[in-house]
Amino acid sequence: MSTFVRPHRHDVLIAVIGLSGGLVLWLAGLHPQGGRLLTAHWTALVPLASMAGMELLRRTAPQTALVLGTLTLVADQCTTGSLATTLMFTDIMYAAVVYGTPAAARRIPVTTFLITVAVTIGFLAWFRTAEALLIGIVTGLVSFAPAITGVSVRNHRDAAETARLRADQTALLAEMDRVQAVTAERSRMARELHDMVANHLSAIAIHSTAALSIDDPDTSRNALGVIRQNSVDGLAEMRRLIGLLRDSGGDARPSAAPTLASLDALVEQAGANSSSSGLTVTLADAREQPEPLPAPVELAAYRIVQESLTNALKHAAPGPVAVGLGRSGNLLTVEVSSVFGSRPGPRAPGSGAGLVGMRERVALLGGTIEAGPVSAEDGTKIWQVRAELPVEKEVLGR
Numbered sequence: 001m002s003t004f005v006r007p008h009r010h011d012v013l014i015a016v017i018g019l020s021g022g023l024v025l026w027l028a029g030l031h032p033q034g035g036r037l038l039t040a041h042w043t044a045l046v047p048l049a050s051m052a053g054m055e056l057l058r059r060t061a062p063q064t065a066l067v068l069g070t071l072t073l074v075a076d077q078c079t080t081g082s083l084a085t086t087l088m089f090t091d092i093m094y095a096a097v098v099y100g101t102p103a104a105a106r107r108i109p110v111t112t113f114l115i116t117v118a119v120t121i122g123f124l125a126w127f128r129t130a131e132a133l134l135i136g137i138v139t140g141l142v143s144f145a146p147a148i149t150g151v152s153v154r155n156h157r158d159a160a161e162t163a164r165l166r167a168d169q170t171a172l173l174a175e176m177d178r179v180q181a182v183t184a185e186r187s188r189m190a191r192e193l194h195d196m197v198a199n200h201l202s203a204i205a206i207h208s209t210a211a212l213s214i215d216d217p218d219t220s221r222n223a224l225g226v227i228r229q230n231s232v233d234g235l236a237e238m239r240r241l242i243g244l245l246r247d248s249g250g251d252a253r254p255s256a257a258p259t260l261a262s263l264d265a266l267v268e269q270a271g272a273n274s275s276s277s278g279l280t281v282t283l284a285d286a287r288e289q290p291e292p293l294p295a296p297v298e299l300a301a302y303r304i305v306q307e308s309l310t311n312a313l314k315h316a317a318p319g320p321v322a323v324g325l326g327r328s329g330n331l332l333t334v335e336v337s338s339v340f341g342s343r344p345g346p347r348a349p350g351s352g353a354g355l356v357g358m359r360e361r362v363a364l365l366g367g368t369i370e371a372g373p374v375s376a377e378d379g380t381k382i383w384q385v386r387a388e389l390p391v392e393k394e395v396l397g398r
Helices: 009-027 041-055 062-076 083-099 102-127 132-213 217-246 260-277 295-315 353-365
Strands: 279-285 319-328 331-339 368-375 381-390
Touching: 009 041, 009 083, 041 062, 041 083, 062 083, 062 102, 083 102, 083 132, 102 132, 132 217, 260 279, 260 295, 260 319, 279 295, 295 319, 295 331, 295 353, 295 381, 353 368, 353 381
Parallel strands: 279 319
Antiparallel strands: 319 331, 331 381, 368 381
16 A cells, blocks of 8 residues: 655645646636637636646656646647746756656656657748747756756755765764774773882882782881882873873974983892892993984883883892893894792782783884793893884884
8 A cells, every 4th residue: 555755845835836827817817829720818826726646746856746747738838828837837847856866866857859850840841930949948857957056956966975975984084083093092091100100110010019918127128118219200201291192283382202212220229129139230232333313212212121021030049130231223022031930928919910011012023022031051041021112213104
C-alpha cells in the first residue's frame, strides 16, 4: 500500500500564490489567448487549478509533476489561457531539474533544447515569416531557460554539499590527529616525569629503609639529609615540568631541558645518594671536543644516564658505577656499567618502566640500545647499558 507524502510547506505556499494570482487575473479579465477551441473564459480555470495541484508535487514527485504539468500546459492552449498557469509550469520545470534524479537533471535540459529548436524550425517552415521566431523564443523561455537555471542551481548545491563533506572529513582527520598528538604527548610527558622523579624517589625509598632498619643516630641523620636533598631536587624538577605544561607563551620562560653539561652534577648527586650502598660513581667523557648537540639528543642521553644510575642504586651490588660518553662519527655513545648482583633488603617499586622509557627515547631518535649482563675483562659480571644516538640533523629527521 502506497503512503501519502505530505507536500513541503514551501510548495503549498507556491501553489496557493499561483492559484490566487491566476484567479485575480481571471477576475480582471486578462486572457493572453483568443480564438481557441474553448472560448468560454471559465475553462481556463481548469488548467490553472490543475497546474496549482502539480506545484504540490514539485519537491516530492518532480518527474510526475513535470509530465502532468506538460499535459496541463498543452490543454491550457485550447482555452483562453492564464499567465499564472504558464509561470507555474516554468517553476515545475525548474524543480524537476533541481529535485529530480541525476539522470533526469541531465536529460531534461537536452530534451527542452531539442524541443525549442524543433518548434522554431517547424513554425518557420509552416508560417514562413520572421514572427514565427517568437514562438520558438517563448518555447525556450518556458522550457529550456528554467531547465538551465535548475542545472546551475543544482551544480552549486552539489558543490556546496561536496565542500561540506570535505570540511567534515578534514575536521574528522584533524580531530584524529589531535587525539593522536595528545596521546603521544601524554606518553612523552609520562616518560619525562618518570625519568625526572624516579631517581630522587628511589634514593628516598632506599635511605628511608636504611634509616628504619639500622638503629644508629649518625646513619639515620645522614639518611635523612639525603632524603631531604632528593625531596627538594625532585620538587624543583616537578615544578619545572609543570611550568612547561601550564604555559609556553607570554613572559613565562620555563627552565631549559637538561643537557650533557649537567652530567657532572647528576653524577655527583648519584654518588652522594649511593655512597651508603657501597657504590662509587664516576664519569668519563671520551669525546675530543664536547660540543653542543641537538637538544633531543642531549636530553635523551641525559635521561639514559639518569635512569641507569637509578637502576644501579636500586639493584647493583656494591662496587664501581662507570658512566662513559664517546663520539664516533655521527653517533654519540652513552655507556653505564655497574656490578651485577642482587642486593638484599627492600627495593623501590617500578622495576622495568625505566628500560621501556629508554628504549622509547632511543627509538624516536633512530638509535640503538642494549641493556643486560656482560662479563668484564677480569671476569666480573656487570650490568651494562649501551646506547648509540645519531647526532646529525638529517638523521634525526627520519
